[in-house]
Amino acid sequence: MSADRPTLGTLLKGLRAREGWTLKQMSAKSGIPVSTLSKIEHDRLTLSYDKLQSLAQRLGMRMSDLFAETEAEAGPAVTARRSLGDVERAVRVETPNYDYYYLCTELRRKRMIPVVTKIRARSAEQFGDLVRHSGEEFIYVLSGSVVVQTEFYDPVTLSAGQSLYIDSSMGHAYLAAEGCDEAEVLGVMSSPEENLMDAMLTLHDRHRAEAKDAA
Incomplete structure (x- = not known):
C-alpha cells in the first residue's frame, strides 16, 4: 500500500518505471546523483524547490507533472476518487515566506488543492506584493x-x-502575528480551472525570485 501514497519518491519511481530508465540513466538525465535518487525513491530524502524545478526542466516536464499520476493511471473521470495523505509524506515546497506541504498530490485534475502551510513572514514588507490567483480559498x-x-x-x-x-x-497575504515565530494553517484552494497547481507553483517561483533580488 505504501507505494500508492502521494510521495515524491513514489512519483519519481513511477516516472522512471514508465520511461524504462535505470537509476543511473535517470541520474544522467536529471543531474542528480544515483545515491540521492535512491534516497528520494525510498522517502528518506526530499528536494528543495530549486532542485525540483531543475529536475522538471532537465526531464522536459512541468513542475506539476512531478506531482501527479500519468493520464493512463488517472483513467476516466469518476465520482469515487479518494486519496489518503499526511504531512510526513506530503510534497514540500519551501519559499522565503512559507513552507508548503501539498497533500493528495497523486490525483490529477483536482478542483481543490489541500495544503498545510507553515507561515514565517511577519510583515508586509517581508512578504512583498499581495498574492492573487483564480478561485477561492479556505484556511x-x-x-x-x-x-x-x-x-x-x-x-x-x-x-x-x-x-x-x-x-x-482579491490580493491577500498571510503573516505570522506579533509574538508568533511560526503559524501553521490548513488551506484548501479551489478553482474552476484545472491548472491551479501550475498557477501556485508559478507564484512560488516568483516569490523566490523576488526574495533573491531583494537580497
Missing part, C-alpha cells in the same frame, strides 16, 4: 496566530481554531 489555523491582509478589508487576526474563506483573486 483553518492549526497553531499560532495569523494576520490576514486583504486588498479590500482591514487586517484580521486569526487564532488556532478560527478560519477564513476568501475570494483568491
Whole structure:
C-alpha cells in the first residue's frame, strides 16, 4: 500500500518505471546523483524547490507533472476518487515566506488543492506584493496566530481554531502575528480551472525570485 501514497519518491519511481530508465540513466538525465535518487525513491530524502524545478526542466516536464499520476493511471473521470495523505509524506515546497506541504498530490485534475502551510513572514514588507490567483480559498489555523491582509478589508487576526474563506483573486497575504515565530494553517484552494497547481507553483517561483533580488 505504501507505494500508492502521494510521495515524491513514489512519483519519481513511477516516472522512471514508465520511461524504462535505470537509476543511473535517470541520474544522467536529471543531474542528480544515483545515491540521492535512491534516497528520494525510498522517502528518506526530499528536494528543495530549486532542485525540483531543475529536475522538471532537465526531464522536459512541468513542475506539476512531478506531482501527479500519468493520464493512463488517472483513467476516466469518476465520482469515487479518494486519496489518503499526511504531512510526513506530503510534497514540500519551501519559499522565503512559507513552507508548503501539498497533500493528495497523486490525483490529477483536482478542483481543490489541500495544503498545510507553515507561515514565517511577519510583515508586509517581508512578504512583498499581495498574492492573487483564480478561485477561492479556505484556511483553518492549526497553531499560532495569523494576520490576514486583504486588498479590500482591514487586517484580521486569526487564532488556532478560527478560519477564513476568501475570494483568491482579491490580493491577500498571510503573516505570522506579533509574538508568533511560526503559524501553521490548513488551506484548501479551489478553482474552476484545472491548472491551479501550475498557477501556485508559478507564484512560488516568483516569490523566490523576488526574495533573491531583494537580497
